[in-house]
Amino acid sequence: MIAILDYDAGNLKSVEKALAFLGEGSVITRERKEVKKAEKLILPGVGSFGFAMEQLKKYEIDKMLQEAAAEGKPLLGICLGLQLMFDGSEESEGIEGLHLFEGEIVRIPDCAGLKIPHIGWNSLELRNDGRLFEGIGKEPYVYFVHSYYLKAKEERIVTAFTEYGVTIHASVEWGNLFACQFHPEKSSGAGLKMLSNFAKIQGGNG
Numbered sequence: 046m047i048a049i050l051d052y053d054a055g056n057l058k059s060v061e062k063a064l065a066f067l068g069e070g071s072v073i074t075r076e077r078k079e080v081k082k083a084e085k086l087i088l089p090g091v092g093s094f095g096f097a098m099e100q101l102k103k104y105e106i107d108k109m110l111q112e113a114a115a116e117g118k119p120l121l122g123i124c125l126g127l128q129l130m131f132d133g134s135e136e137s138e139g140i141e142g143l144h145l146f147e148g149e150i151v152r153i154p155d156c157a158g159l160k161i162p163h164i165g166w167n168s169l170e171l172r173n174d175g176r177l178f179e180g181i182g183k184e185p186y187v188y189f190v191h192s193y194y195l196k197a198k199e200e201r202i203v204t205a206f207t208e209y210g211v212t213i214h215a216s217v218e219w220g221n222l223f224a225c226q227f228h229p230e231k232s233s234g235a236g237l238k239m240l241s242n243f244a245k246i247q248g249g250n251g
Contacts, residue, residue, distance in 0.1 A: 048083035055089035090125025095137030122224035156210030175204025
């Protein structure tokens with residue numbers, strides 16, 4: 046069972062629908078007992094960094110995520126969920142993120158001919174043999190909706206890049222932790238394959 050974490054700031058139903066299409070069981074929840082029981086966790090997210098962190102703390106989901114990460118339980122952050130897994134964001138100065146990865150979230154710079162927020166399909170350049178991308182061809186197209194982007198501290202965790210006026214670290218993974226700035230649940234066949242790959246990942250610290 047995959048727990049989709051509900052903190053009143055997530056794009057929940059589309060993730061649930063995509064998992065159901067794949068035949069994967071899921072539950073939308075913020076209950077500790079359900080989160081503990083789940084084999085894997087997905088942290089979706091839309092909206093502002095600061096509000097989202099407030100909500101995670103309100104429901105103590107931040108603690109649940111830290112515990113799950115320490116236990117080796119597979120965790121996937123999507124869109125704002127990716128950003129929350131890092132140290133902080135320019136969008137909400139002074140508000141700390143979850144510190145599950147090291148890096149900074151910064152605003153996409155203004156660039157002639159490019160609209161912000163970045164909404165639409167972009168191709169990915171894959172690196173570092175990401176497990177989310179197994180069985181997916183080169184340069185898959187995926188769907189983005191964001192105004193801020195990731196600059197990871199270490200490129201060894203970056204499994205996909207894209208270009209939108211600047212080089213965006215579009216997906217990262219390390220150990221049991223995974224995150225993508227784009228929306229796999231809205232990225233057609235390639236995105237469904239990524240979710241299927243995540244569902245097959247085994248947990249544990251070994």
